[in-house]
């Protein structure tokens with residue numbers, strides 16, 4: 001049996017979305033980041049970082065949301081994991097790119113503009129993160145002029161991983177990036193995405 005550790009209100013959101021895309025049944029340890037359960041020796045034995053998400057797939061323990069989604073899609077022979085080696089490499093490229101260029105930056109930007117109580121927001125953090133977010137959005141916009149989805153004409157793990165990580169961008173006006181905006185809407189309108197999102201909102 002698959003168990004997902006981590007609340008939809010965390011980076012586990014993208015894993016829950018992927019489980020939905022694959023139609024997987026799973027048990028859920030619905031824990032928020034830094035919840036006491038994530039700090040126990042038992043959980044640290046699964047994820048030494050004490051972070052979520054982690055999965056336990058019949059005893060196989062895996063952390064890192066991007067790696068989890070790639071593993072699950074491969075394991076279940078999903079068309080979301082392309083058959084072609086070069087397209088597989090592009091899934092890796094986009095997943096690693098997002099982790100490097102946007103994953104923390106988008107969270108910082110949204111937290112310090114709207115999500116945190118006004119008194120806790122820091123304008124310098126918002127400005128510094130936007131300086132990285134905006135060019136990354138430009139990169140996505142350019143890529144999406146060349147293809148319908150991130151990798152050609154089929155929806156793949158790359159779309160789940162990048163759009164899933166951009167959940168916070170759903171609250172940003174993306175009018176300056178129309179293709180990114182349209183792609184985000186197409187990704188987040190998928191039934192599995194909507195179901196995952198509903199667990200958070």
Ligand SMILES: N[C@@H](CCC(=O)N[C@@H](CS)C(=O)NCC(=O)O)C(=O)O
Nearest residue numbers: 010011033034051052053064065066
């Ligand atoms: N790169 C990791 C990041 C995991 C991560 O930072 N998770 C956050 C919640 S979204 C967490 O558990 N934070 C707790 C902490 O920082 O102690 C992934 O994508 O899975």
